[in-house]
Amino acid sequence: MxxxxxxxxxxxxxxxxxxxxxxxxxxxxxxxxxxxxxxxxxxxxxxxxxxxxxxxxxxxxxxxxxxxxxxxxxxxxxxxxxxxxxxxxxxxxxxxxxxxxxxxxxxxxxxxxxxxxxxxxxxxxxxxxxxxxxxxxxxxxxxxxxxxxxxxxxxxxxxxxxxxxxxxDPGADLARQREVVDAFLAASRGGDFDALLALLDPDAVLRADAVTVQMGAEAEVRGARAVAGTFSGRARAARPALIDGAAGLVWSVGGQPRVVFTFAVADGKITGIEMIADPEHLGELAIVG
Structure with a gap:
């Protein structure tokens, strides 16, 4: 005992x-x-x-x-x-x-x-x-x-x-968020696994809502290496956007957002990413970009 x-x-x-x-x-x-x-x-x-x-x-x-x-x-x-x-x-x-x-x-x-x-x-x-x-x-x-x-x-x-x-000074925090998210997008598009890994917290978590899962995503991916592997060489159609005033990414079709990526950033590292494709939820978000 x-x-x-x-x-x-x-x-x-x-x-x-x-x-x-x-x-x-x-x-x-x-x-x-x-x-x-x-x-x-x-x-x-x-x-x-x-x-x-x-x-x-x-x-x-x-x-x-x-x-x-x-x-x-x-x-x-x-x-x-x-x-x-x-x-x-x-x-x-x-x-x-x-x-x-x-x-x-x-x-x-x-x-x-x-x-x-x-x-x-x-x-x-x-x-x-x-x-x-x-x-x-x-x-x-x-x-x-x-x-x-x-x-x-x-x-x-x-x-x-x-x-x-x-x-x-909300702009200062937003600028840091954008820098991290932009670097993540560039590393993802370029298939730079090491750069992705450097941007992710070791315990980073990627979560997808039910609609995104229906589109082929995994419901949850845990750990920096697994999350980096999920994004490496992908997200080519995603574009930077402000999601409810925070730095994020959006994939649109015909000018309509289909999937939004929100990021939790702490101490310059991405601790979590949420993929949202549910139309009702997307309709509640203020998406600029």
């Missing part, structure tokens, strides 16, 4: 940095993020996870639920908004991890963005952070916030518009 517990602890520690990043973006407080991560460990240690195939996904969901409860409690107590004080820096409390990564994380979620995020309702913030920053699909976020996948998509879209509208 002790050996099994030690093995579970090792698997948890392997995901700690990811969970801390999720929690920090949710809460804007390093100490509260650490509390949320510790609560996830407590719940893991008390749960039967023998049937869990994707422990990272399971833990992400647990941390998201803990953070949502903390955000709602914060709101109900009408606590002082995070914008009225300096957000806590990201600190590596356990002495492990990569200090350079911690610094990049702090830069990518600076005080300006935290101020904007703090204006969002808890469900909006969770939907936006999980989907746009960590490429979690809406059908997995929906049960956490108690909404349908379509309603959750709208929460994230509303949050995205507020973030982009209130950010001090």
């Amino acid at each position: 002790e050996q099994q517990h030690d093995g579970l602890a090792e698997r948890f520690e392997a995901n700690r940095a990811h969970l801390r990043a999720v929690a920090y973006r949710m809460l804007g407080s390093a100490s509260e993020a650490e509390d949320a991560v510790q609560e996830a460990w407590i719940r893991l240690s008390r749960s039967d996870t023998s049937g869990v195939e994707n422990l990272r996904g399971w833990l992400t969901t647990v941390v998201a639920r803990v953070c949502l409860d903390m955000l709602r409690a914060r709101e109900s107590r009408r606590e002082e908004p995070i914008g009225d004080h300096v957000p806590e820096p990201v600190l590596n409390h356990d002495g492990g991890g990569n200090p350079e990564h911690e610094a990049l994380l702090a830069d990518s979620v600076g005080p300006a963005l935290l101020v904007v995020l703090d204006t969002l309702a808890p469900a909006e913030r969770l939907s936006f952070v999980l989907h746009d920053m960590f490429a979690v699909p809406f059908d997995e976020i929906a049960p956490i916030v108690g909404r349908s996948a379509a309603a959750t998509r709208q929460l994230a879209s509303r949050a995205r518009r507020r973030v982009q509208g209130a950010a001090p």
